[in-house]
Amino acid sequence: MMRHGHPPHGHALAPPSSVGRPSHRVRPVSDDLRPACVLLLPRPLEQFILREQAADLLRGDDVVAIDPPRPGYGAALRLPEGAGSAVAGRQAASIVRRLEGDGRSARVIVFFHATQQPVAAALRARTGGELWYWRWDRYEVAGDADEDRRARLGALHRRAAQAASLVVASSVRLEELAREEGRPTVLSPLAADDFPAPDPTVEVVAFSLGHLGRRTDWALLRGLGERLPNLQVLFVGEVHPDEVPGDEDFAWCREHAPFVFLGALPDEAAAQVLRLADVAILGFTTDEFNDAGLPYRIIKAARLGRRTVVPDLAGSRTWDRAVVVAEDVDAFAAAVAAQAGARTAPDEELRAWALAQTAEHQNAPLRERLTMLGLDAG
Structure with a gap:
C-alpha cells in the first residue's frame, strides 16, 4: 500500500x-x-x-x-x-x-x-x-x-x-x-501525539471491586460519570457483557474514558490499586437479592481507611460506620465528591476498626454458643 x-x-x-x-x-x-x-x-x-x-x-x-x-x-x-x-x-x-x-x-x-x-x-x-x-x-x-x-x-x-x-x-x-x-x-526525538492527555489534576478517584455484570446498576454508574465528568473510577473485577446484552448504560460506561476497567486482579494488587483511590463505590442495583447481602468489598476498603458509597441497601448498613448511604444518583455523586483527598489522608479510626473485624472477632457469638454446648471451638 x-x-x-x-x-x-x-x-x-x-x-x-x-x-x-x-x-x-x-x-x-x-x-x-x-x-x-x-x-x-x-x-x-x-x-x-x-x-x-x-x-x-x-x-x-x-x-x-x-x-x-x-x-x-x-x-x-x-x-x-x-x-x-x-x-x-x-x-x-x-x-x-x-x-x-x-x-x-x-x-x-x-x-x-x-x-x-x-x-x-x-x-x-x-x-x-x-x-x-x-x-x-x-x-x-x-x-x-x-x-x-x-x-x-x-x-x-x-x-x-x-x-x-x-x-x-x-x-x-x-x-x-x-x-x-x-x-x-x-x-528528532519521539512524539506521542496520539497518547491521551486527560486533565492530570483529578480531584476524586473512586474504586470498584468485584463482579461487573447483571448485579451492577449501570444507569447509576453512568449518572455518576455524567455528574462528575472528571471522576476517575478504577474498576477491578471481571466484566461480563454477556449478562447485560444491549444495555446502553453499560456501553456508555465502557466508552467513558475516566472509567478504567482493569479486569480481575490478585488481592495484593487490588489493595495497591485501592491505595490510589479516595473512596470505594458499590454500584449495585436495588433489589431484594442485593438488599439482603453484606458485600465483602466494604470491609476491604475500610481496611485501607476508605469509606464506601452505597445505594440504600439494608444489608450494607451492617457496617454503617464504613458506608455512606445515597438515596439517589445525585446523592451518590455528592457523597463520592465529598471524599476527595482521602487517598492522602485516610481515616485511621475507620482503618483500625476494620482491622479489628477479624474472623475471631466475628465468630465470637458462635464460639460462645459452642462452648455452652461443651464443645471446644478454639
Whole structure:
C-alpha cells in the first residue's frame, strides 16, 4: 500500500511484491514525474512506533509512504545474502513502478530499520534518490537477538549508516553514535501525539471491586460519570457483557474514558490499586437479592481507611460506620465528591476498626454458643 498527502484521505496502492526482474540501471527522472520523499514503513502506519511523526510528514503533498512488502523486510535476516538481494531488487522495482504509476519519483528515501537496507539500496540504485536512515533504537545489540542475528543486523546497520546521506536519531545517544561513525545526523526525538492527555489534576478517584455484570446498576454508574465528568473510577473485577446484552448504560460506561476497567486482579494488587483511590463505590442495583447481602468489598476498603458509597441497601448498613448511604444518583455523586483527598489522608479510626473485624472477632457469638454446648471451638 502507498499512502501520501493527508493520510486519512490519501488513496492506496498494493504493497510491493517480489514479482518481476527489472534492470538495475538508474532510471532517468522524467520531467513528468514529481519528486517525492518516500517513507519505507517497516510496519503498516497504524502499527508503526513512529506513526505520529510519519503521519505528520505525510501532511506534505510530496511525502508518500510505502507499506511493508511481501515477503517482509525480515527476509534480509532469513535468506542467504544473494537470495535476499534478489528479493530486495524485485521489491525495489515494484516500488518504482508504483511510484511512477502515481506520477512520482524518489528524491529522498527514508528507511527505519537495518533490515530495510537491501531494499533501500536497491531503490537508490534505480532512482538515484538519497537515503535517510532513521534510528529510533539500537536493535543490532538488542538482547532478544541471538549471536548470529546480531552479527547480521550489525553488518546491515553499518551498510545502512555508510550509505545514508543523513542519519535521523531519536535520542542524543543515537545521535552521538552516528557522529562517532562519521555520519551526518540530525536529532528528532519521539512524539506521542496520539497518547491521551486527560486533565492530570483529578480531584476524586473512586474504586470498584468485584463482579461487573447483571448485579451492577449501570444507569447509576453512568449518572455518576455524567455528574462528575472528571471522576476517575478504577474498576477491578471481571466484566461480563454477556449478562447485560444491549444495555446502553453499560456501553456508555465502557466508552467513558475516566472509567478504567482493569479486569480481575490478585488481592495484593487490588489493595495497591485501592491505595490510589479516595473512596470505594458499590454500584449495585436495588433489589431484594442485593438488599439482603453484606458485600465483602466494604470491609476491604475500610481496611485501607476508605469509606464506601452505597445505594440504600439494608444489608450494607451492617457496617454503617464504613458506608455512606445515597438515596439517589445525585446523592451518590455528592457523597463520592465529598471524599476527595482521602487517598492522602485516610481515616485511621475507620482503618483500625476494620482491622479489628477479624474472623475471631466475628465468630465470637458462635464460639460462645459452642462452648455452652461443651464443645471446644478454639
